[in-house]
Amino acid sequence: MADFSLFDTRGYRTVDVATGYDGWSATYEDSVPDAMDLALLDGLAVPDWGGVERAADLGCGTGRTGTWLRENGVGHVDGVDLSTGMLALAEKRGAHDSLTRGDVRSTGLPEEGYDLVISSLIDEHLPDLDPYYAEARRLTAPGGHCVLVAYHPQFMMVSGMPTHFTDDSGEDVAIATHVHLIGDHVRAALAHGWRLEEMSEAVVDDAWVSVKPKWERFRGHPVSMALVWSRAD
Numbered sequence: 001m002a003d004f005s006l007f008d009t010r011g012y013r014t015v016d017v018a019t020g021y022d023g024w025s026a027t028y029e030d031s032v033p034d035a036m037d038l039a040l041l042d043g044l045a046v047p048d049w050g051g052v053e054r055a056a057d058l059g060c061g062t063g064r065t066g067t068w069l070r071e072n073g074v075g076h077v078d079g080v081d082l083s084t085g086m087l088a089l090a091e092k093r094g095a096h097d098s099l100t101r102g103d104v105r106s107t108g109l110p111e112e113g114y115d116l117v118i119s120s121l122i123d124e125h126l127p128d129l130d131p132y133y134a135e136a137r138r139l140t141a142p143g144g145h146c147v148l149v150a151y152h153p154q155f156m157m158v159s160g161m162p163t164h165f166t167d168d169s170g171e172d173v174a175i176a177t178h179v180h181l182i183g184d185h186v187r188a189a190l191a192h193g194w195r196l197e198e199m200s201e202a203v204v205d206d207a208w209v210s211v212k213p214k215w216e217r218f219r220g221h222p223v224s225m226a227l228v229w230s231r232a233d
Contacts, residue, residue: 001128001178001180001181002153002179002180002181004156004177004178007156007157007179008162009159010160010162010164010172012162012164012172013171013173014162014173014174014176014177015173015175016176017082017083017125017175018082018083020163020174020175020176021061021081021083021085022083022084022085022086023085023165023167023168023173024085024165024175025083025085025086026085027165028061028086028165029062029089031165035208036202036224037065037121037149038064038065038068039202040149040200040202040224040225040226041147041149041226043226044147044198044200044226044228045198046197046228047115047116047145047147047228049069049072049074050072050073051115052069052073052074052075053074053075053076053115054075054076054077054078054113054115055069055074055076055077055078055115055116055118056077056079056107056109056116056139057069057077057078057079057080057096057119058104058118058119058122058135058136059081059121060079060080060081060096060099061081061083061089061090061121062090063079063090063091063092063093063095063096064120065118065120066079066090066093066095067093067095069095069118074116077095077097078096078097078098078099078109078114079098080100080101080102080103080107080109081099081102082101082103082104084101087099087101104119104132104135105131105134106135107139109139110139111138111139112139112141113139114139114140114144115143115144115145116140116144116145116146116147117136117145118146119132119136119147119148120149121149121150121151121163123148123180123185124156124163124177124179124180125176125177126178126180129180129184129185129188129189130188130191130192132188133146133192134192136194136229137192137193137194140231142233143230143231144230144231145197145229145230146189146194147226147227147229148226148229149224150180150225151163151223152201152202152221152222152223152224152225153182154221154222155218155221155222156177156179157179158218162175162177182225189229193231193232193233195229195231195232196229197228197229198226198227198228199225199226199227199228200225200226201222201224201226202223202224202225203220204218204221204223205220
């Protein structure tokens, strides 16, 4: 893991994850484009989404990922998130069969109860990846998969930009951010019995620059990535 403070160019006041996402929940949908995460899911060859009967959506947020899973044929989706504000929005969307306020590293969900564990844009808030991959393994049945969409570490280091939002007063506020190199993911996942099946990266391109013109200086840099793991057994 790299220390994000070495790269931070913003110096925003930083809050914990639950506080941050409660504060961001009202505007989250307007500030995270589909190109960051859902477009990466659209391009994956693995898993066979229509063959997934039960999924655990860890860090489910407003329900964007849960809705995408439903639209792609997943039959049952349980969501877990630390933020009550985000969970309230997910409940309104109605994509999940159950929603639980909890930690993605210790969910309380049933052991080997899922064909798929999926998380989107949460790993930068974890100081250590091992507990996440251990819990994902505990939840996944033999033959199952773990799909993680992440804010790309290279972009975090090049841009110096933490995960952040603008609060009601107009202040930009950072949410506790950690940089995990791709090798950190590989080491942690392998240690907990996962095998890498697929990886995809999204780069800043014309579509991104049209949404965020100030990102022209980041053109060509990877901004997010998707990692697909399968149980090694």
